Amino acid sequence: xxxxxxxxxxxxxxxxxxxxxxxxxxxxxxxxxxxxxxxxxxxxxxxxxxxxxxxxxxxxxxxxxxxxxxxxxxxxxxxxxxxxxxxxxxxxxxxxxxxxxxxxxxxxxxxxxxxxxxxxxxxxxxxxxxxxxxxxxxxxxxxxxxxxxxxxxxxxxxxxxxxxxxxxxxxxxxxxxxxxxxxxxxxxxxxxxxxxxxxxxxxxxxxxxxxxxxxxxxxxxxxxxxxxxxxxxxxxxxxxxxxxxxxxxxxxxxxxxxxxxxxxxxxxxxxxxxxxxxxxxxxxxxxxxxxxxxxxxxxxxxxxxxxxxxxxxxxxxxxxxxxxxxxxxxxxxxxxxxxxxxxxxxxxxxxxxxxxxxxxxxxxxxxxxxxxxxxxxxxxxxxxxxxxxxxxxxxxxxxxxxxxxxxxxxxxxxxxxxxxxxxxxxxxxxxxxxxxxxxxxxxxxxxxxxxxxxxxxxxxxxxxxxxxxxxxxxxxxxxxxxxxxxxxxxxxxxxxxxxxxxxxxxxxxxxxxxx
Amino acid sequence: xxxxxxxxxxxxxxxxxxxxxxxxxxxxxxxxxxxxxxxxxxxxxxxxxxxxxxxxxxxxxxxxxxxxxxxxxxxxxxxxxxxxxxxxxxxxxxxxxxxxxxxxxxxxxxxxxxxxxxxxxxxxxxxxxxxxxxxxxxxxxxxxxxxxxxxxxxxxxxxxxx
Amino acid sequence: xxxxxxxxxxxxxxxxxxxxxxxxxxxxxxxxxxxxxxxxxxxxxxxxxxxxxxxxxxxxxxxxxxxxxxxxxxxxxxxxxxxxxxxxxxxxxxxxxxxxxxxxxxxxxxxxxxxxxxxxxxxxxxxxxxxxxxxxxx
Numbered sequence: 001x002x003x004x005x006x007x008x009x010x011x012x013x014x015x016x017x018x019x020x021x022x023x024x025x026x027x028x029x030x031x032x033x034x035x036x037x038x039x040x041x042x043x044x045x046x047x048x049x050x051x052x053x054x055x056x057x058x059x060x061x062x063x064x065x066x067x068x069x070x071x072x073x074x075x076x077x078x079x080x081x082x083x084x085x086x087x088x089x090x091x092x093x094x095x096x097x098x099x100x101x102x103x104x105x106x107x108x109x110x111x112x113x114x115x116x117x118x119x120x121x122x123x124x125x126x127x128x129x130x131x132x133x134x135x136x137x138x139x140x141x142x143x144x145x146x147x148x149x150x151x152x153x154x155x156x157x158x159x160x161x162x163x164x165x166x167x168x169x170x171x172x173x174x175x176x177x178x179x180x181x182x183x184x185x186x187x188x189x190x191x192x193x194x195x196x197x198x199x200x201x202x203x204x205x206x207x208x209x210x211x212x213x214x215x216x217x218x219x220x221x222x223x224x225x226x227x228x229x230x231x232x233x234x235x236x237x238x239x240x241x242x243x244x245x246x247x248x249x250x251x252x253x254x255x256x257x258x259x260x261x262x263x264x265x266x267x268x269x270x271x272x273x274x275x276x277x278x279x280x281x282x283x284x285x286x287x288x289x290x291x292x293x294x295x296x297x298x299x300x301x302x303x304x305x306x307x308x309x310x311x312x313x314x315x316x317x318x319x320x321x322x323x324x325x326x327x328x329x330x331x332x333x334x335x336x337x338x339x340x341x342x343x344x345x346x347x348x349x350x351x352x353x354x355x356x357x358x359x360x361x362x363x364x365x366x367x368x369x370x371x372x373x374x375x376x377x378x379x380x381x382x383x384x385x386x387x388x389x390x391x392x393x394x395x396x397x398x399x400x401x402x403x404x405x406x407x408x409x410x411x412x413x414x415x416x417x418x419x420x421x422x423x424x425x426x427x428x429x430x431x432x433x434x435x436x437x438x439x440x441x442x443x444x445x446x447x448x449x450x451x452x453x454x455x456x457x458x459x460x461x462x463x464x465x466x467x468x469x470x471x472x473x474x475x476x477x478x479x480x481x482x483x484x485x486x487x488x489x490x491x492x493x494x495x496x497x498x499x500x501x502x503x504x505x506x507x508x509x510x511x512x513x514x515x
Numbered sequence: 516x517x518x519x520x521x522x523x524x525x526x527x528x529x530x531x532x533x534x535x536x537x538x539x540x541x542x543x544x545x546x547x548x549x550x551x552x553x554x555x556x557x558x559x560x561x562x563x564x565x566x567x568x569x570x571x572x573x574x575x576x577x578x579x580x581x582x583x584x585x586x587x588x589x590x591x592x593x594x595x596x597x598x599x600x601x602x603x604x605x606x607x608x609x610x611x612x613x614x615x616x617x618x619x620x621x622x623x624x625x626x627x628x629x630x631x632x633x634x635x636x637x638x639x640x641x642x643x644x645x646x647x648x649x650x651x652x653x654x655x656x657x658x659x660x661x662x663x664x665x666x667x668x669x670x671x672x673x674x675x676x677x
Numbered sequence: 678x679x680x681x682x683x684x685x686x687x688x689x690x691x692x693x694x695x696x697x698x699x700x701x702x703x704x705x706x707x708x709x710x711x712x713x714x715x716x717x718x719x720x721x722x723x724x725x726x727x728x729x730x731x732x733x734x735x736x737x738x739x740x741x742x743x744x745x746x747x748x749x750x751x752x753x754x755x756x757x758x759x760x761x762x763x764x765x766x767x768x769x770x771x772x773x774x775x776x777x778x779x780x781x782x783x784x785x786x787x788x789x790x791x792x793x794x795x796x797x798x799x800x801x802x803x804x805x806x807x808x809x810x811x812x813x814x815x
Contacts, residue, residue: 564777567774579785583747589796663782667786667790
């Protein structure tokens with residue numbers, strides 16, 4: 001009798017979250033209405049447990065479940081990001097769920113299940129496990145998007161997200177089929193071996209390239225990269241704000257985790273083939289995201305377009321590749337997570353039941369009446385713009401300097417120009433808060449301690465990680481190195497930017513995205 | 516499968532696929548999809564995927580499509596003349612032609628690329644061999660699937676209950 | 678079918694001249710496992726799958742009825758399944774068939790969630806027309 005190979009350690013964080021999710025689901029059936037708040041605390045404990053367990057596993061580097069899952073620092077790093085996103089979302093949701101009368105048990109359970117899907121995606125070294133993790137995550141998020149059943153906007157957002165998501169899954173799956181057809185395996189390691197032995201010239205074959213393009217479409221949809229971003233603004237606007245935050249940070253982090261793993265690990269030898277596609281994608285994503293964000297009047301929608309733009313910066317790091325680019329991407333995801341979660345938490349705080357307060361005008365005068373809240377929102381907005389010493393600046397600095405060092409000068413220039421443009425709409429929030437009159441009332445944060453904790457934690461993170469970037473960056477480097485160990489070919493020599501070689505733009509924007 | 520069977524089945528298959536997409540009535544679309552899935556099961560049998568072929572009929576043509584028909588009838592949708600998006604027909608035509616051309620081209624050439632057809636081992640595609648692999652090598656995806664189905668059940672209930 | 682061997686091998690006679698040479702090589706490789714009758718090459722299945730996938734994608738873009746759009750997505754997944762099974766046969770490995778298992782499970786789960794979403798939208802809006810829902814404005 002053949003026994004399956006089971007490595008409990010590799011799946012333990014996911015198992016913890018699953019068990020807690022099921023417990024939440026069952027417990028809600030027995031509990032009284034007023035005890036619902038304990039569901040949030042239980043979920044939070046589960047997330048903390050999963051994060052702690054991931055932390056204790058640090059330093060292990062093994063392949064589990066017959067080469068389907070990796071237990072490496074890379075996966076654990078993303079586990080921590082996912083736990084951060086989930087934990088903050090739970091904190092934000094504590095009163096939001098109550099005030100909006102959402103079904104608490106299902107809400108927290110689906111949140112945890114989505115986190116499990118994300119963790120599996122980040123750790124998976126098999127395209128099918130990635131697909132299943134992706135679907136688990138997406139399915140839970142589709143439902144969470146539409147969980148305000150009476151809200152027409154939420155309905156439409158869920159439907160749109162679902163249909164386009166299923167459509168994109170079809171493309172992703174077809175890509176998997178083509179890769180399987182060429183290499184005879186869906187395991188990333190075996191695919192990498194096949195490619196490095198059969199296509200050592202780095203040219204690939206038409207069928208493999210088609211598969212790669214289809215995979216890019218699938219991942220591009222999940223990270224909301226232009227031109228596959230059409231769903232994002234409507235869905236981000238229609239979903240409950242807490243879930244929007246979760247989507248913007250968690251889903252994006254998980255999708256980037258496996259995007260990077262697949263392309264740097266399996267298709268590393270074909271770097272020359274996909275870098276041009278991703279280069280174009282990155283530029284398009286940054287430009288589309290930033291330019292459309294300029295004309296938005298709804299804060300949630302503006303943040304949606306801003307998250308599209310940030311996907312563009314992350315793609316820049318991915319194109320740069322190598323140890324620097326990879327580490328910059330991971331650092332940026334932490335940075336992006338902290339400041340975005342904070343910004344969305346403020347949007348949650350300003351909103352009320354039946355009165356979402358999501359327009360720019362609703363923020364007018366906030367600076368005088370609620371100085372603390374407005375100050376923290378200002379910090380998040382400045383950080384998103386990329387102003388030193390906040391975390392957004394350090395992140396952008398690492399990303400663009402990685403791009404410059406890898407020879408993608410133009411990419412870095414376009415990126416910096418874009419973040420200059422982005423200053424307009426981020427600063428506009430600050431200007432609205434401090435320079436316009438308004439008398440919107442906000443429910444004091446003291447009545448919502450969980451939310452206040454989330455906002456303060458995000459603020460502290462945004463400042464601390466920005467001021468002291470060395471430790472997190474070292475962690476990111478270490479994690480990314482663990483990804484590269486199994487496949488030697490993962491980081492090929494950086495290719496020079498086609499345009500950059502001919503132009504004498506030596507004044508590289510290696511310093512700041514200044515204004 | 517000989518060439519004639521393949522041709523006949525393929526023509527039927529493409530015809531029902533077109534009917535799925537173009538038929539005005541959603542019920543007829545669904546029935547065409549059932550037909551397509553049943554035909555696909557025949558291909559699976561010919562391709563030595565016996566178990567998958569049977570499951571295709573039971574799960575797909577049986578369970579999933581019944582769910583579709585059930586919802587279509589529940590909603591009592593009328594045929595609508597305005598169901599097509601004519602305004603963007605050209606863009607879509609070009610998009611699809613590109614997609615199709617690429618795939619056709621790649622596969623047309625792929626015959627040479629990976630044509631060395633491997634011999635199949637004993638018991639290929641039977642229940643025993645498939646389940647052995649499913650519960651050993653593919654244990655993890657199998658378990659993830661259970662979570663996926665749990666999510667789907669919870670999600671469907673939470674959204675569809677009144 | 679019982680022996681499960683050599684059902685598919687190359688050797689149809691109506692192939693263009695250019696493709697014949699490379700076919701001949703694979704033909705030789707499979708000579709011993711040649712079944713009875715003229716066999717259809719695997720990549721014809723792949724081409725059929727490409728046709729079906731494209732028709733499905735066209736359906737998603739063309740139709741307004743969200744249920745039909747969803748059915749077109751199912752059609753796409755079925756097309757991919759055909760590819761997986763054909764490729765599993767070509768590689769002589771069962772991974773492809775197992776993947777189809779999981780795709781079926783995913784499709785079933787998607788159907789449950791998707792139809793629930795459509796039902797929910799219909800209750801609030803009395804329509805499932807994508808344009809009336811202001812959906813799909815690409």
